[in-house]
Amino acid sequence: MRRKFADDLKALHDQLLEIGRLTEAALQQAIEAFETKNQNLAKAVIAVDGSIDKLEEKINDFALWLIAKQQPVATDLRRIIAAIKIASDLERIADLAVNIAKACIRIADQPFVANIHNILSMYRLASEMVVVAINAYDQEDISLARSVADMDEKVDQLYGEIMTSLLEMEKTDKEALAQMNVLALVARYIERMADHATNIAEHLIYLVKGKHYNLND
Secondary structure, eight states: OHHHHHHHHHHHHHHHHHHHHHHHHHHHHHHHHHHHTOHHHHHHHHHHHHHHHHHHHHHHHHHHHHHHHHOOOHHHHHHHHHHHHHHHHHHHHHHHHHHHHHHHHHHTTOOOSSOOHHHHHHHHHHHHHHHHHHHHHHHTOHHHHHHHHHHHHHHHHHHHHHHHHHHHHHHHOGGGHHHHHHHHHHHHHHHHHHHHHHHHHHHHHHHHHSSOOOTTO
């Protein structure tokens, strides 16, 4: 019975890595679509979101079945709870990638009214946070998890710079207001991605140490 339970936990772990892989791919496609204004790629990001949603549901159902069937204790229970929470954060990150793909479609082929360098830098950093957080979970590496918090500070700094720049532009370029609002939303979506990546790192620390930690403190 214990061997079967260990196999089930491994299957849960593998499912979580799969939703992580799909989310990482959605992130890369969404930023490429945004940067190049590739409408077809943006639509592809939106189309794959349903598969990610279904995988999260599958993970939740499997995790709840394990709790009901095996009645796990201590570390095993934390492992299952962490999996449910991480799957939820990954699904939300994928939703945010969809939101950015939709922003790309709204901008269409219009030239960018502002320099998007900081937005791209922020996006790549947030995407790296997601990758590092998933690796931290896979390897149960607390030092990797803690490094996510350091990157989150840089994301927050870039977010502040972007919003300040857009607010200044709004004072002088009223005609570009509609697109500036879209760019502000994109920056907000990226900032939320980073928050969810930080959540994943915190769930890993909870799994390993059995205590809740706020990495933003």
